[in-house]
Amino acid sequence: MLHYQNASAELVFRYDNAPHHPEIATHPHHKHMGRKVEATHPPHLGAVLREIDQFLYKTP
Numbered sequence: 001m002l003h004y005q006n007a008s009a010e011l012v013f014r015y016d017n018a019p020h021h022p023e024i025a026t027h028p029h030h031k032h033m034g035r036k037v038e039a040t041h042p043p044h045l046g047a048v049l050r051e052i053d054q055f056l057y058k059t060p
Contacts, residue, residue, distance in 0.1 A: 002048050004055070012055055015043055 002015040011034060019028040026039040043051075 002043070002045075004048075004052055006055075013051070015040065015048065017042065 001017065004012045004014070006012055011032065014032040016030055016032060017028045021027060021030050021037055024030045024037065024039045026041055029040055029042055031038045031040040
């Protein structure tokens with residue numbers, strides 16, 4: 001599991017492989033985005049770090 005939260009301890013996203021969403025096409029792999037759950041494959045750590053960069057260094 002890879003989990004990223006903001007400075008207020010709010011979930012930004014979490015890559016998860018717990019088997020609690022059998023309806024997801026990529027079961028057991030999925031991604032939580034707030035309350036939303038998306039099908040996804042296990043990401044590479046470098047891709048996750050780039051994704052975090054996008055949240056940290058957003059351009060207006």
